[in-house]
Amino acid sequence: MHVKHLDHLNMSVSNLEESLAWYARVFGFKRVEGGVRNGVAWAIVRAGEAMLCLYEHAGRARPDPMGHNVHGLSHFALRITDREAWVATVEREQLELEWDGEVTWPNSTAWYVLDPTGYEIEVALWQDDTVRFPAAATA
Secondary structure, eight states: OOOOOOOOOEEESSSSHHHHHHHHHHHEEEEEEEEEEEEEEEEEEEEEEEEEEEEETTOOOOOOOOOOOOOSSSEEEEEESOEEEEEHHHHTOOOOOTSSSEEEOEEEEEEEEEEOOOOOOEEEEGGOOOOOOOOOOOO
16 A cells, blocks of 8 residues: 555634635635535635645634644645745735744745644745655655
8 A cells, every 4th residue: 555645634714714715815725615514614625636624613722833732733734836926925915924934944945824723834845846855864
């Protein structure tokens, strides 16, 4: 068996319509499916091969990206290929960048933003759009 890639991320949001609009504006996600199940509004959005399944739960507490005293998702990452388009989006949407702005990693550059519910999203730009790690790190 071989895992091809992560298929989708399933997450609760405080306001489905606000989240749908934000993910569309910021990352170009388009709604491909949705409805109401057991009284809960939901939608699947897609951008390229990346998919998110969003469920509206307005009364839940906001996520804690640092995971203080609980196990959970710290953040998820979306890979981009166009730095200039991303920088223009940050400016147009007046996105607040976490971690003092642009973060340089050994083989990539990242920016961290919060969505309307408070989830932290890493926006990753790999050098030459190639995921690579030193040989010693993969041994």
